[in-house]
Structures are given as C-alpha cells and as structure tokens.
Amino acid sequence: MRAFYGFEPKNRLFLGTARYPSPAILADAVKRSGVEVVTASLRREAGQDKAGEGGAGQAFWALIRELGVRVLPNTAGCHTVKEAVTTAHMAREVFGTDWIKLEVIGEDDTLQPDVVGLIEAARILSDDGFQVFPYTTEDIVVGGRLLDAGCEVLMPWGAPIGSGRGLNNVYGLRTMRQHFPDIPLVVDAGIGLPSHAAQAMELGYDAILLNTAVAKAGNPALMAQAFAKAIEAGCEAWQAQPIEARDMAAPSTPVMGKAFLS
Amino acid sequence: MTLLLNGEPQEVAAATLADALAELGYDGKIVATAVNGDFVAARRREACQLAEGDRVEILAPMQGG
Numbered sequence: 001m002r003a004f005y006g007f008e009p010k011n012r013l014f015l016g017t018a019r020y021p022s023p024a025i026l027a028d029a030v031k032r033s034g035v036e037v038v039t040a041s042l043r044r045e046a047g048q049d050k051a052g053e054g055g056a057g058q059a060f061w062a063l064i065r066e067l068g069v070r071v072l073p074n075t076a077g078c079h080t081v082k083e084a085v086t087t088a089h090m091a092r093e094v095f096g097t098d099w100i101k102l103e104v105i106g107e108d109d110t111l112q113p114d115v116v117g118l119i120e121a122a123r124i125l126s127d128d129g130f131q132v133f134p135y136t137t138e139d140i141v142v143g144g145r146l147l148d149a150g151c152e153v154l155m156p157w158g159a160p161i162g163s164g165r166g167l168n169n170v171y172g173l174r175t176m177r178q179h180f181p182d183i184p185l186v187v188d189a190g191i192g193l194p195s196h197a198a199q200a201m202e203l204g205y206d207a208i209l210l211n212t213a214v215a216k217a218g219n220p221a222l223m224a225q226a227f228a229k230a231i232e233a234g235c236e237a238w239q240a241q242p243i244e245a246r247d248m249a250a251p252s253t254p255v256m257g258k259a260f261l262s
Numbered sequence: 263m264t265l266l267l268n269g270e271p272q273e274v275a276a277a278t279l280a281d282a283l284a285e286l287g288y289d290g291k292i293v294a295t296a297v298n299g300d301f302v303a304a305r306r307r308e309a310c311q312l313a314e315g316d317r318v319e320i321l322a323p324m325q326g327g
Binding site: 043 | 325
C-alpha cells in the first residue's frame with residue numbers, strides 16, 4: 001500500500017471527530033475501530049469555555065493526546081486562499097504537525113471544493129513545508145495540478161460532505177486511480193455505509209476519510225468497527241485482483257464430464 | 263482599548279497580544295492567534311502591539327471532519 005508522506009498506517013480508516021453524542025463515544029469509536037488518524041479543526045471557544053480548566057477545546061485536545069492517534073488538522077469552512085493558508089499556519093502551531101487537510105470551499109449547498117483556490121493554496125503551503133492533503137474532486141486535470149503544486153496525496157470526494165450518498169462518480173474515481181497509479185488516494189466525504197467504503201477500496205483507493213456516517217449512527221462505536229472491517233475487506237479484495245465483470249454467464253461448474261440425463 | 267475579539271467587542275488594558283491573552287485568561291491554554299487576518303505565532307505575541315479596533319482571533323483545538 002502507498003504511504004502518506006512516509007506514514008503507512010495499518011488501519012486505512014481516517015476518522016473525523018465532529019458531531020458525536022459525547023467525547024466518550026468518540027473515544028469508543030476510535031478505540032473499537034483501531035483508527036490511527038483523526039481529523040480536527042480550530043474554532044473559537046464559547047465565552048464561558050475560554051478560561052479556566054473547563055475549556056471544551058482544551059479538553060478535546062487532551063482526549064486526542066490520550067488516544068495516541070495522529071492528527072490531520074483541517075481548514076474546514078474556509079472559502080478563500082487567505083483564510084485557508086492562515087488557518088493552516090494556526091493549525092500547524094497548535095497541533096504540532098505539518099499535515100493539513102486543505103479545504104477551500106467554493107459552493108455552500110454542495111460544499112464543493114473551489115479547485116482554483118485549492119491549487120493556489122496548496123502551492124503556497126507546500127512551498128512552506130506543509131504536507132498537504134487536498135480535499136478535491138475526481139477531476140484528473142485538477143489532480144495533476146495539485147501534484148505539480150507539491151501535494152503527494154489526493155483526496156477526491158465521494159459525494160457532498162455529510163450527504164451519505166456514497167460514490168457519486170465511480171467511473172471518475174476509477175479513472176483517477178488508473179491515472180495516478182503511484183499516488184496515495186483517499187476518498188474523503190459523502191460515504192454513508194461500510195459498503196461504500198469497501199467499494200472505494202476495491203477500486204484501489206488507499207484510505208477512506210469519513211465522519212458523519214459514524215458520528216450520527218445510532219451506535220457510533222459499532223459503526224466505526226463496521227467501517228474498519230469493510231475497509232480492510234475492500235483493501236484485501238483489491239490486492240487479490242478482482243475479476244472483470246462480463247455481460248454473459250460463464251459456468252463455474254465444469255461442463256466437461258457432465259452426464260447426459262435427458 | 264476595544265478589540266474585536268472572536269467577533270465580539272472586548273475591552274482590554276493590555277498593549278500587546280501576549281498581555282491581552284494573559285488578561286483574558288488564556289495563560290497556559292493551547293490556542294492559536296491571528297490579528298487582522300494574519301497569523302501571529304506564539305513566539306511573536308510579545309512583540310505584537312495591539313491597536314484600537316484590531317480584529318483578534320483566538321482559536322482552540324476543536325472537533326472536525
């Protein structure tokens with residue numbers, strides 16, 4: 001399997017940390033699935049939280065450190081290159097990592113990436129030593145530009161963030177895999193079910209990044225475990241070299257030696 | 263002076279970003295800062311002079327997808 005800036009996780013599920021019923025349930029989901037990479041963000045703390053020991057952000061950071069997982073900070077909600085670059089710098093200082101999940105959002109209904117701004121921000125950050133994980137589309141021309149800008153990983157969406165629709169454009173994602181055979185590819189966003197994640201891994205993807213499908217499930221920890229299993233199965237299926245689909249039947253039981261009984 | 267702290271008006275006596283953070287109870291907290299849209303690294307907060315109406319962002323680690 002391909003590595004992410006030199007890091008080769010055993011577990012190919014990257015898990016978002018938002019929207020869980022409680023921090024304890026988030027921790028259960030991480031532990032039960034064996035996740036090694038989680039995403040995080042930077043936000044203003046509410047007034048009553050900002051001082052004292054009870055700051056929600058401080059407690060969250062303590063929890064992540066206790067879990068011992070690697071953090072992939074994001075620039076979620078940024079709509080301009082300037083916002084995204086500034087947020088990335090702030091995240092690098094707080095989280096102590098050069099990794100950044102780069103989001104530059106171009107449209108609010110679909111949260112579709114602004115790929116023009118994304119390429120510009122990716123170049124600025126890569127030149128500044130960041131290891132950029134760009135949230136992009138399955139457009140292979142854009143993918144090429146992102147690689148030219150210094151990215152060594154691409155993260156095309158499966159479907160709009162939080163939609164749970166699965167892989168909207170299987171053809172495009174398969175084409176992307178074939179076009180960039182040596183680049184680590186992560187399906188990021190839109191996954192709703194473990195079968196969606198398995199499907200992406202069967203296409204040869206290297207990891208799946210998801211959040212809502214686990215966090216908003218009735219039992220997040222169980223769902224996280226289900227995703228981890230599906231991703232492992234999909235990964236093994238890809239390694240096992242699946243058969244090509246065909247239109248007509250091909251008998252699996254040998255015809256030779258069959259008795260004539262009619 | 264009055265700052266726009268995380269989008270809200272905030273009176274502070276401090277003249278630098280480092281002193282403002284201490285005055286506002288952020289001592290020892292893991293936070294990142296920006297002034298008027300530009301990142302200010304922790305090591306530069308003492309030298310960062312604030313002015314009336316500056317937009318100061320103080321951000322903390324938070325859940326994210």
